[in-house]
Amino acid sequence: MASVDKEKIRTKGKPRTFYKGENPKKQKGRGKLYGIGIGPGDPELLTIKACKILKKVDKVFAPRSSILAESLALRIIGDTVPKSKIRTIVFPMTKEKKRLKEFWEKAAKKVYKELSRGNDIAFITIGDPFIYSTYMYLLRYIKKLDKSIDICTIPGVSVVNAIASLCNVPLVEAEEKFAVLPLPNKMSQLKNVLNQFDTVVLLKIGKGLKRLVRFLEKEGYDGSVYFAKRIGRPEEVVAHNLSQINLNKKTLGYMSTMIIRSKKRKKKMNPALPKM
Ligand SMILES: C[S@@+](CC[C@H](N)C(=O)[O-])C[C@H]1O[C@@H](n2cnc3c(N)ncnc32)[C@H](O)[C@@H]1O
Numbered sequence: 001m002a003s004v005d006k007e008k009i010r011t012k013g014k015p016r017t018f019y020k021g022e023n024p025k026k027q028k029g030r031g032k033l034y035g036i037g038i039g040p041g042d043p044e045l046l047t048i049k050a051c052k053i054l055k056k057v058d059k060v061f062a063p064r065s066s067i068l069a070e071s072l073a074l075r076i077i078g079d080t081v082p083k084s085k086i087r088t089i090v091f092p093m094t095k096e097k098k099r100l101k102e103f104w105e106k107a108a109k110k111v112y113k114e115l116s117r118g119n120d121i122a123f124i125t126i127g128d129p130f131i132y133s134t135y136m137y138l139l140r141y142i143k144k145l146d147k148s149i150d151i152c153t154i155p156g157v158s159v160v161n162a163i164a165s166l167c168n169v170p171l172v173e174a175e176e177k178f179a180v181l182p183l184p185n186k187m188s189q190l191k192n193v194l195n196q197f198d199t200v201v202l203l204k205i206g207k208g209l210k211r212l213v214r215f216l217e218k219e220g221y222d223g224s225v226y227f228a229k230r231i232g233r234p235e236e237v238v239a240h241n242l243s244q245i246n247l248n249k250k251t252l253g254y255m256s257t258m259i260i261r262s263k264k265r266k267k268k269m270n271p272a273l274p275k276m
Pocket residue numbers: 040041125126127128129130131132133134157158159160202203204205206228229230231232233254255256257
């Protein structure tokens with residue numbers, strides 16, 4: 001392939017930039033796919049780059065969990081994009097692999113159809129696109145349809161960063177290590193992680209919140225836990241220790257995140273440092 005260092009090609013009247021390693025002949029006529037991280041909930045955490053791209057693309061695809069469910073992602077981008085440009089894709093909340101595969105394949109075809117028409121597409125995703133997001137699966141299936149699609153991923157503020165800032169709690173300092181994981185099925189698995197890492201950030205807590213809180217109480221973690229639900233949204237809930245978590249609210253675990261500072265960490269901290 002000839003050197004294509006920043007060669008410009010016209011697609012639907014728009015100049016496109018191609019970088020070394022890309023094949024402009026293959027790309028001709030097809031739109032570009034942007035995977036955009038839109039942050040955890042506060043529209044002010046949308047990056048300038050995300051806004052610029054959302055405004056310039058031809059169509060914006062947003063995930064939602066059912067036809068009736070409102071897309072949280074769409075609430076975050078608000079009026080940044082005119083409604084006429086928005087399309088939603090259903091990604092059901094299921095772990096059934098066969099069913100999910102069907103939805104991902106269907107979604108990829110829907111997005112690819114637009115790209116084939118020469119339209120530039122943005123697929124928005126809550127937080128960062130490469131931390132537990134549907135975007136990663138969509139990418140795989142789009143690449144299966146066409147490996148040569150021009151893809152650009154824009155990072156977003158993850159809920160991992162958002163909860164630390166909301167609670168003004170450091171994730172790691174000096175030689176410390178932190179782990180990000182979905183709430184494990186077995187609390188023994190969480191216990192192992194807490195033994196290996198100084199800070200643990202738990203996502204996908206859902207209906208496991210009560211079980212988690214009981215375990216942490218038993219392990220004596222009361223003062224080292226930070227919990228937040230729907231960060232950045234008007235309905236946000238924050239707890240700065242275990243006893244502030246209201247377990248009477250059945251749905252509290254959904255769209256919630258927790259920081260646990262391991263007991264091991266406390267032992268390692270320089271006692272001369274003032275407490276955070
Ligand atoms: C599929 S993951 C998405 C993570 C996202 N890509 C990120 O980088 O933040 C969904 C999980 O993220 C967490 N989450 C997402 N948005 C949140 C928010 N606004 N407040 C609290 N937790 C949130 C919840 O644990 C939820 O189960």
